[in-house]
Amino acid sequence: MSETIRRDPRREWIARNRLHPEHASVLLEMGNAALSEWPGPNGVVRKNPRAVGFIGPNGIKRIDRSGLQQGGQAAATTAAPQDSRRTVTIEDPAFLVAVVPDMTGGRLSGHDKDLLGLARQMADADGEHPGAVVAIVFGEHKAAALGDAGIDRVVHLDDEVYTGFAPEARLAALSAVEREMAPRFWLVPDSQLGGGEQGRRLAVRLGERPATQVWHVEADEHSATGWRCTARGAAGTSDITRHLPRVVLALAECAEPVSETRHAAQPVELNQPLPDVLGRIEDMGEVPVDPASVSLAEAEFILSAGNGVKDWEGYHHAAQVLGAAKGASRVAVDDGFMARDRQVGASGTWVSARVYVAVGISGAIQHLQGIQTCEKVVAINLDERCDMVKRADLAVIGDAGDILAALVARVERYREQQQENRDAA
Amino acid sequence: MPHNVNTLNDAELSVAVLVSVGRHPLTGRARRADHDARAVEMALSLGDASVQLMHAGDGGEACGDAMRGYLGMGISRVKRINQDPDADVVPALANILRFAAPQLVLTGTRAETGEGSGLVPYLLAETLGWTVVSGLAEIESIEQGVATVLQALPRGKRRRLKVRLPAIATVDSSAPAARQSAFGPARRGELADCACASVTDELQTQWRVQPARKRPKRLKIVKSASARDRFKAAAAKADSGGGQLLNDVTPEQGAEAIFTLLKEEGVLR
Amino acid sequence: MLNTILPILIFTALALAVIGALRRIRLWRQGRPAPVNLFKGLAALPRRYLVDLHHVVARDKMISNTHVATAGGFVAAAVLMILVHGLGIASPLLGGLLLLASASMFVGSLFVARRRINPPARLSKGPWMRLPKSLMAFSVSVFLITLPTVGLLPEGLLEGSTSWFLVVVLVGLVAWGLGEMFFGMTWGGPMKHAFAGALHLAFHRRPERFSTKKGGGGRSTGLKALNLEDETAPLGVEKPADFTWNQLLGFDACVQCGRCEAACPALAAGQPLNPKKLIQDMVVGMAGGSDANYAGTPYPGKPVGEHHGTPHGPIVAPAALPEGASLVDAETLWSCTTCRACVEECPMMIEHVDAIVDMRRHLTLERGKTPNKGAEVLDNLIATDNLGGFDPGSRLNWAADLNLPRMADLQQVDVLLWLGDGSFDMRNQRTLRALVKVLRAAEVDFAVLGDEERDSGDVARRLGDEATFQSLAKRNIATLSKYRFQQIVTCDPHSFHVLGNEYGELGGVYEVRHHSTFIAELYDAGRLTFSPWKGGSVTYHDPCYLGRYNGEFEAPRNVLKALGIELKEMERSGSRSRCCGGGGGAPITDIPGKQRIPDMRMNDVKESGAELVAVGCPQCTAMLEGVVDTSAEVRDIAELVADALVERPAGEASGASRQPAATPTAEEVIV
Known part of the structure; x- marks a missing residue:
């Protein structure tokens, strides 16, 4: 590839003309995703002062001079932290x-x-x-x-x-x-x-x-x-x-x-050889246990299903892949999709999971009472106005089946990566 | 959960359960201790084993209430060794266990009152020279002086162990829940008191005991060279007020967001 | 010839009947003793039968007339027959009366027979199908043999040698009739209901239910306390012989008319309970045998013929035996919502709920077998004095901003507001807030117990845990005795019932009002003003513990009327209201059925076409609101009232008694 800097006068003109309809996209292209800065025709860095800064939480425009945050984009990744540890x-x-x-x-x-x-x-x-x-x-x-x-x-x-x-x-x-x-x-x-x-x-x-x-x-x-x-x-x-x-x-x-x-x-190293011990306890190894059967009150990660779940096989599969305990709303239990001991809520089990994922649960007050002490609640629901979405720390609006399937795919990908890393290490 | 435990040896299996006075976490009322009650339940599920309950303590009113709780599970009698309130119960228990010589001793992981260090079973095992095993979820079988048990590990995992008897085993909340304590048997059951010299626990008298303080929540410490970053981390609100709402996203985007949260919280293994 | 045979037949039947009666009485006496005034009871019998029982039967006019004709005819005919044909007092007057009586009985039996053509499902079949024929045989034969007595038939007709055939037929008919009516009555035929029923009315365990000459019969609905001091007394009922003798007698009185099963919400939901079958099972247990002869609707999902019992064998199989190895399965007993619809409907005034709770007491107190969440709830009650196991110190957390006056500070008020365990339920807290707003608007001098309040013990008692109930009740009574107040007001009909009707036996006598009653009184006294109703159509669901248990059907309706609401009544309302499924600990024991009771009730609401259902009970609110995909909104009366409240003009703010405020005037409404 040629090292010569080639000028494109039209693009430069567009970059200067804030009112041009392609202004933003050209800027983006030229500035390598930094909207506010781009290399000028002579290699000089040009800045667009209007694109600098971001809208703060109170709706006021803020300018961050540290250069980390630009043009309303996500914070740029900082360089790997320097090793500042002292060796002792x-x-x-x-x-x-x-x-x-x-x-x-x-x-x-x-x-x-x-x-x-x-x-x-x-x-x-x-x-x-x-x-x-x-x-x-x-x-x-x-x-x-x-x-x-x-x-x-x-x-x-x-x-x-x-x-x-x-x-x-x-x-x-x-x-x-x-x-x-x-x-x-x-x-x-x-x-x-x-x-x-x-x-x-x-x-x-x-x-x-x-x-x-x-x-x-x-x-x-x-x-x-x-x-x-x-x-x-x-x-x-x-x-x-x-x-x-x-x-x-x-x-x-x-x-x-x-x-x-x-x-x-x-x-x-220890100087003395260790004595042989006559063990009275013999380890026969771990026994496989289905994570879904872990009691709800103890579980730290619960995937809970409600009326909005249509694909029950998909749900059970997701719970298995995620390694989550299964919970259910009262309706899902009444309708016979889930066992009674899986019911979460005031009349079921009071849970205190770290993460509670409510799939297709609109959030009856009794149910919300039962998850009061959960740290993070994730709602997957079709109705963005339901109470569960209001309670949730993260709510994703959409079809529960599709989202769960995508989540399962994502987690499986993650597991594979981890496995590779482990093998490499 | 019915347990089909075979005891092949002719001699009847004798099981002792050490029970203590429980305390309700909210009201502080005396009750049967949860772990100990599960230990009693496990002993009762051993089919034809002969089960005896033992308690060493001060025999006060609270003690009576709590012991009735165990009797209500269908136990006819609790052997109660009366001790001074500040006594160390290990010598008394070691004494009576040596005398009663059960093959298996079950007890809760730790007491709900006092120090609650969970050391008693270990001390007893050391004193008596018996095996000790912790966190039993189930006793699968007892054959020819060897018990096959399932030990509970975190997140519902189980490990199978073979333990040579006589042994002391502790039971925690992963064991099956205790059966209901019924009023009738509780009223009829007998509290058999017996005396034993008390050994005062000197060390404990020097301690200062207060109601538990709430532990401070650990802040995420940001080690950064930039003052700005440290300031931002310190000034950031601990909890984001409203939740994040993802509307009109593809399932993949939604899944990605959930995945990120799950990973942050460390619930994905 | 006939003159010789008839007395023999009659007196043989009578003698057999007496022997049968003695045997039957022996069966009843297997039960435990009960304090009953025998003579007073017998003396009250005619009135109880003719007035109180007839009131219940007369809810179905057709049947009541049929029964009057048949039973009246039979009693008269039987007595006259003994005189005329048995003792040979052949007076034409008596003969004429006998003809009249048997004719009346015959007409009645025709109606009975008509009812047995395509009988409704709730009626038992089996021997009951032959009863109309037996009635006819008796009445026709008595009529025919009496004809010669009054001279309507030549004397000689039955004397001649050719008439032997006629005589044999007649004697056969008479024998059949006597067999069914006299012999069968005490040996366990369908007519047993008359004999046992009469004595049951006389020796009823709740004599308060019957009217006297002085006044109408009260409702007697509170459960009777167990004596826990006496360590030898059985804790509840383990075997049929553990019932008191008059309870056993009561079971024997059942006519298997099935009105109870038609009203039972658990049976309708497909849960394994049928009150009629349960009573029949108790009869089987008392006499010993199997339920194979039962000819009515079985418990859903439980075939007839697999259960059997003895008077001294356990009713519910102990853990060692498989389910079904004894008289009744435990889940049958735990299906009951204690709604009392069966008791309300029973023409024989049998006390089903008492029997069920007696048997539950044994299961809970002796066996520790309260199913599902029952044990946990009882443990919570013991340890924290509330059902949910919440910190008792947080009972008033919901009202932190309301500054509710505490009894401990005031010592003396007009109204003690009993909040109930709904204080811990976020939905019920909205109702409580509304109620407080109403009380404040009416300037009622009230206070709450706050953290001193405990669960009333309703659920514990109905789950059979009498010990926990009494412990809670005694401590509540001790707390209440510290303070002075005129009355207790509560929005929870269960607390209302327990405080008002069941604490008395333990020494706490209070005047208790449901909030709907109290609001109605406030409105009548002119202390509340409402803006006109703008919402859609409304129906009202009667809570069992307010309506059937305490007879309060009018006050809630009056309040709704005062709000300007015109009610669209459901088909089953008032004393026939269908339970929401929330009583008697049923949501806790949670016995599965084919459908849920609250779903059926919301369906009733839907059929009434109402857009909103007004309720007066936290349980009903929770159960009905728990139904998904409904068209109707569920709101407590207190909430409706609070929303409609209008500030009273300043001038009247202090005047507690505006003149009889029948309707608000136009100005007031506009404000």
Whole structure:
């Protein structure tokens, strides 16, 4: 292709003439989607001051000089965030804080990262004599970024005795860590994914009385450990404030995850070989369960069907692909399309899902009452004036069957991509 | 849900259920604790097992009300070990379990009053040297001293485990719901009190206990070099007032919008 | 010859009848004791039969006349026959009367026979089909054998040797008639209804239902309390013998006329309940046996002949046995909406709802088998004092902006406004707001209990949980006793009924008014002024607990009339109003049928052509509004009134009693 800049006087003229009917499209073409700027004939950037800015939420035109937002278009993608993390290496730690992350699926969960944030806080409390965070990781892990989460040392125990559900073997390993490293604190996520159980086993084995369901930790000079914590008690209805013990089972969001530093995540081996454990619990593997049968009250993602659903097969298929629990309006249940225990609403189940997708449900008041505590409500409906659309955070007007089919296609595409990424990684 | 549990060994399976005093989350009234009641339900569904209920606590009025709740499920008697209000119940329970020697102990995951740490089953298992397994959803069978159970995992998943007996197993809300507690059996049932020396829980007396505070909602922290971005993130309204309405869009566009929301909320796996 | 045979026949039949009666009485006495004044009851019997029972029967003039002729004729004929033919008092006067009586009976039996040609579905067949023939046999034979007595037939006609054939035929007829009428009466034939029915009227468990010489019969609709203090008393009815003896007697009185089944909303919706079959099943259980001989409409979806019972066997199969292994399936009992349409229609004044609740009590209190959401709702009531399990401290959250006066602050008011559990329902909150607006417009001195109020216990009681009901009731009574007020006003007919009719037995006696009654009174006292009605046509749905339970049919209609609305009545209205399906915990137990009761009711509304249906009950509002694709709007009377309210001129603002305000004047209307 020729490097020469070729001029098109007509187009330039159109670009200058605001009143020309093709003005906008020519501008768009010339300016590579930035309406307000385009390269002029001599390579000089030309600006159209009238196209600058956007209409703000109050209907007033605003001009954003940072250059991110232009001509009413969506914010342009910014460059990938620069890596501004500081690299920290703790060579000779004053003490150790041991963390046993859940590592579900071989990755650090949000809960794990919060817990590591807490561990970091405790390790770094005394700037003069920093401690090190040692993570005990069982089984294969795919997280390259252990150091980003604030881990200084990693004890990686990748033996097949630890795969699956092996609390006894893992407990033996943790006891060995205790013997060899004697960490000052043990932090375990108080999760359903195994952390809660493992942490309790560990505490009992170490003879320590742990703090469970901890959600807040702060420094306290009166405490023997230098910290005090607030923990939920009595099934979440009370707060217990106490000195922080050696073993802590903490809830998600107990601290902010590490975001400003990067740590070494240096592998450490245990000196002593681990003893063989005679397990009394044998893991027979996971049993497949239909996500649609998860009880409504527990479900965090519900695809709920009402009178407007005509293609029931499509609906059930969509629920399966999305991995959503199935809900129903009273009418859908009365008409026999759905089982009674699937009914959502004042006279059915009160649900508290994170996302509630109402397909063809107009939103009787009893139904709306039943989804009061749902965080995000999505409505798919033909009638844009119905109450469900008013309640919804996102409402899509159109035929439920078509939209569900498109959604299923989109999600399947997404899954494939993910699979590819995973295979690549 | 009927369970067809075969007990092949000749000796009758003996199951103990540890029950505690529940507390309604809104009114604070004493009731049977939800998890413990599910444990009782699971024990009752074991067919011909002999089930005994045990409770260690202060035997107050609230305790009586709660125990009637369990009796109403068709239990003839609850063994109640009287303890001081500030006692550690683990020694007393360990004592009685060692004496009663059941093959299987079921209990709720955590209590609805007091510390509610969920440690009791682990402490008992450690003391008695028994197996402990958590989060039972179903007992599939018990044969020759080995129980095959389904353990509940988040999002309705299940894992099958084989557990050597004697064992202590905890039950949470994924187990089948407890049957209705009926007035007649509750009134007839017996509260068999027995005394046991109390060991005071010293540590607990140092704690400060208050009603639970609402946890602050975590803000989305924007790490950005630009002051403008940080300001925008801090000043943005937490919830967009009205919802977004997509009219006259193709199904694909609508689906894309929904997909984006689902992904943002992290409900797609 | 005849003179010898007749007395033998008559006295044999009588003797057999007495033996049968004793056996029948033995069956009834299997039941538990009940405090009944036997002599007073027997003394009141004629009036109860001739006045009260006749009132019910006379809703169908044709049948009532038929019954008067047949039954009256039979009673007279039977007595005279014993005198004339049994004891041989052959006076021509008695003979003449006997002829007259048997003739009347014959005419009646012709009508009975006509009714049995293509009988309506609600009538039982089987032995009842032969009854007109038996009646005719009796009346004709008595007439014929009496003819010689009065000399209308030569004496010798039946004496001659050639007349033996005639005699045999006559004797056969007489035997048939006597067999059906005397023997069958106490041994379980169709005529059993006369014997058991008469005693049932005399020993009825609710004597208040009958009129006395002093005044009309009251409505007695409140359920009777269980004695929970007595630990040996059974909690409800497990087996037929757990009913009181007069309840068993009542079941025996059933004539299987099927008026109850014609009125039953559950049967019409295809739910497995038929009040007539239920009563017959109780009879089967009391005597022991199978329901195979039942010849009427079965429970929908449940074939006849598969159920059987004994007096001391469980009515509902315990969990160990499969459904159908005993007398009645549990879902039959849970289908009832307790609308009382069957009781209202029953000419024998049988108490179906009492029996159903008695059996439900056993299922809930002893077995813990309240179906579907029942257990959850009862748990909520126990733990939070409301059906939905809401925080009891949030009972008044809906009215945060209304500044409702609290009883705790005022201590003494004219009107205590009972909000009911509708306070937690967003739809009912609109009604409550409207009602508050009306009360304020009329400057009523009122206050609410606020967080001190608890559920009235209606649902708990009707789900059979007497313990929870009594606990709620006792605590409500204790709260109410702290304050002074003239009357309680509520927009919930269920609370209205329970507070007014069922708290009395537990020591809480109050004057309770439904809001429609109260608004009607305010309007009559001139404290409310309405703008004329501009909306479309309106019909009114009578709530069961307001109408049939408490006899309030007029006040709501008066209010609507005062609003300037001309009602388009539905075919079933007033005491025959069809239930909305929301009573008796039916939406909670939720027994599936072929269609839904509220759908049928909205269909009634549609047929009336009305564009709006006015209701006076939160349950009815919820049920009827839950019907999809309807043409009619559902609104509470309070809402209609609040919308039509007109500010009164300033001068009258303080004058509480404007002169009898029959109709608003033109000026007032224009304002």
